[in-house]
Structures are given as C-alpha cells and as structure tokens.
Amino acid sequence: MPHVRFTYLLGFAVLAAFLAASAVHAHHGWAWATDEEFEITGVIQSVRLGNPHGEVTIDVDGEEWVVEVGQPWRNDRVGLSAEMLIQGREITVHGHRSAKEGERLIKAERVVINEEDYDLYPGRTS
Template sequence: MRSPFSLGIGVAILALSVSASPALAHHGWSGNLDEEFQISGTVESGVSLAGPHATMKIRAEGQIWDLTLAPPPRTQAAGLKEGVIPVGATVTIHGHRNRDPKRFEIKTERVTWNGRTFNVYPDRK
C-alpha cells in the first residue's frame, strides 16, 4: 500500500513533467546559422497557428522546406494568419537556415508574398 506522501510526490512529478513539455518544445535560434538566408518557393502547406510556433512548408530547390515562424500571436499580429497565403502561391522567405545542411528548415523572420511582407520578427536585424 502506498502512503499519501509518495502518491503526492508522484502527482507533483507528473504535473511538473507535463507543464515542462511546452517549454522544452520552444526553441531559440542557436540551432540556426548566424547569416541571413533567403529562398523563394511554392507554398506546399499554408500557415498553421498550432503549437508554440506558427509553421508552414514550401517547395524550393527540389526539397520541401519546413518554416518555423514566430509564436502564433506574434505571427497573427504581423498579419500572417491561416489561409492568407494560398497553397501554390510563390513566396520569398528570409530567415536563418538550420545548421545541419541535411535539414531543410528555416527559422523565418519575414515572408514576402504578392508584394506584401509579413515581418514576424520585426526586432531582429
């Protein structure tokens, strides 16, 4: 039979591990190159505002690129919402490529489409 104390410790550990998961999923810029990267491509998967960061996918240079945008509230504040840029549209992406050249991922600062720029990280230079 378990004591109320050990049960309480178990519940506390579970609560901490669940609450830490979003923080661990949230990542910074250290996994990306320092220099600015620009690429143009076709939207494969439109903006998604689910998760700790908004995301989208483009096809460029024969690859599917995963784009990590700002957190959803910040991405929406920049005017970039789900459905704004249609699948199949041509976009230009400005940001920082993943340090691993085998990973086609970009931490995105700006998305340009149809003459409009969505600056999701306006404070980054």
C-alpha cells in the first residue's frame, strides 16, 4: 500500500509543478500580444511598480491604456525609476498591444519620457 500512496503523491507533485510552470509561462510570455509593432503616447494616470512587472495606466484621448513595463530589476537596469513615472507626465510607449480585440493593454519594449529612451529589452529586435 505505501507504494501506491507514493505513486499518487508523485503524480500529484508532477501535475502541480506542470500547472504552476504553465501559469507562469502564460502570464510572462509574449503570446498574448500581437507581433505588430505599436506606439502610443499618453499622460500617466497611475503607476503600480513591483513584481511580476510594473503597470502604468495612461490616458490617450480619453481612453485608459494599461502599459506593462518591466520587472523591478529590468526597470532599474535601464534607469527607469518611480520618480520618472509620475502622474500627469507624458510618456510614449513602443511595444506590442494585446491581440484580444478591444483590450487596451501594451507590453512595453521601450518608453520615452522627456525625450529620453528607456529600452527595457535591449536585445529584442523591434
């Protein structure tokens, strides 16, 4: 009987690990975004920085867009700080928009603030 219990526990552990890895991959990948390059300019309304990535909500002609910026280490590496992402500041975002029709969500590759570029993914061709 202990052998059967061990087999069930092992199977459960493998399934749990697979599901956890799938959830992480689905969230952090680029599969949800289009392949098409996209650029938009708006005014920062709110900011939430942290893990798994930061989010900046911008107003673009009366519509709210959510911009996914990098993880804290990625933002720090390129010099994109919370002090730059203040409410009321204009920001241009270059990246990829959501493939889901009508969803106003962008994965940022590069942002421009005060004519300064912050390239979040310097090795990624865009």
